Amino acid sequence: MYMRQILRFDELDSTNAYAKRNCSLLSDQTVLVARTQTAGRGRMKRVWLSQAGGLYFSVLLKPSQTQFLPNLTQWMALAVCESAREAGAEAFLKWPNDVLAGGKKLCGILSEAVTGKNGFEALVLGVGVNVAQADLSRAGQPAVSLKMLGIALTPEEMLQRILDRFFEGYEQVVNRGFESIREAYLARFPYIGKPVTIRYGAQEAAGTVQTLSPRGTLLLQTPQGVTEISIGDMMV
Known part of the structure; x- marks a missing residue:
C-alpha cells in the first residue's frame, strides 16, 4: 500500500x-x-x-x-x-x-x-x-x-x-x-480502426486511428497519409 x-x-x-x-x-x-x-x-x-x-x-x-x-x-x-x-x-x-x-x-x-x-x-x-x-x-x-x-x-x-x-x-x-x-x-483503448477527429490548438485532423506509437503519440491515417499527433482532443 x-x-x-x-x-x-x-x-x-x-x-x-x-x-x-x-x-x-x-x-x-x-x-x-x-x-x-x-x-x-x-x-x-x-x-x-x-x-x-x-x-x-x-x-x-x-x-x-x-x-x-x-x-x-x-x-x-x-x-x-x-x-x-x-x-x-x-x-x-x-x-x-x-x-x-x-x-x-x-x-x-x-x-x-x-x-x-x-x-x-x-x-x-x-x-x-x-x-x-x-x-x-x-x-x-x-x-x-x-x-x-x-x-x-x-x-x-x-x-x-x-x-x-x-x-x-x-x-x-x-x-x-x-x-x-x-x-x-x-x-484499454477501443479506438483502433475507428474514425475520429483530433483538435489541437486551432487545427483539426480527421482520419482513422491506426495505432499508438512507442512514444504514446497517436498515429492517424488521413487522406494525406499517416499523421503523428502528440497532444489534442479526440472527438469520436
Missing part, C-alpha cells in the same frame, strides 16, 4: 495550484487530496466541477530523468482505468488521458510542469475521479460516477487503489516511457 506523504484538505482552490505554489517545500511523491475544490481545472483551461463525493488529488513528482514526462500522465490514466475495472466498472481509455465508462467521463487528468530559474523542477499530475456523486447533470459534459454504475467505493478507497497501482509501475515509466505500458494501454 502507498505509504508516502498524503496531505488532506477539506477545501482548496485546486490541488494542482497548491502543489505548484508549494513545490519547493514539498517532497517528491507527495499527494495532496481535497474533498472539494473551488477552482478545479481540466485540460484546455476547462472548469472541473468538484462536487462532494468525488476524488480530487494531485501527485507532485520530481523524477530522476525527464525524458518521458508525458507518458507519466498516460500511466496515471491507465492506473485509474485499471483500478476502476478492478472495482467492477467497464472503464476504457480515450487518448491521451481520459477515462470513460459507458461512453461518459469517469476521470480527467491535468498534468502541469513546474519550472524555475534552473529549468524543470517538478511534474504535477492532477486527477479528478467521479466516485460517489449521485448526480452529475451539472458537469457540463456526459459524465458518470462509480456510484451511478452501482459500485460502492469511498473516495479514500479509490485513492489507495490508484496510488498503489501508479507507484508500482512509476519507476518503469520514468526509465522506459510509454513502451513499458503500451501493450496494457492499447488493451
Whole structure:
C-alpha cells in the first residue's frame, strides 16, 4: 500500500495550484487530496466541477530523468482505468488521458510542469475521479460516477487503489516511457480502426486511428497519409 506523504484538505482552490505554489517545500511523491475544490481545472483551461463525493488529488513528482514526462500522465490514466475495472466498472481509455465508462467521463487528468530559474523542477499530475456523486447533470459534459454504475467505493478507497497501482509501475515509466505500458494501454483503448477527429490548438485532423506509437503519440491515417499527433482532443 502507498505509504508516502498524503496531505488532506477539506477545501482548496485546486490541488494542482497548491502543489505548484508549494513545490519547493514539498517532497517528491507527495499527494495532496481535497474533498472539494473551488477552482478545479481540466485540460484546455476547462472548469472541473468538484462536487462532494468525488476524488480530487494531485501527485507532485520530481523524477530522476525527464525524458518521458508525458507518458507519466498516460500511466496515471491507465492506473485509474485499471483500478476502476478492478472495482467492477467497464472503464476504457480515450487518448491521451481520459477515462470513460459507458461512453461518459469517469476521470480527467491535468498534468502541469513546474519550472524555475534552473529549468524543470517538478511534474504535477492532477486527477479528478467521479466516485460517489449521485448526480452529475451539472458537469457540463456526459459524465458518470462509480456510484451511478452501482459500485460502492469511498473516495479514500479509490485513492489507495490508484496510488498503489501508479507507484508500482512509476519507476518503469520514468526509465522506459510509454513502451513499458503500451501493450496494457492499447488493451484499454477501443479506438483502433475507428474514425475520429483530433483538435489541437486551432487545427483539426480527421482520419482513422491506426495505432499508438512507442512514444504514446497517436498515429492517424488521413487522406494525406499517416499523421503523428502528440497532444489534442479526440472527438469520436
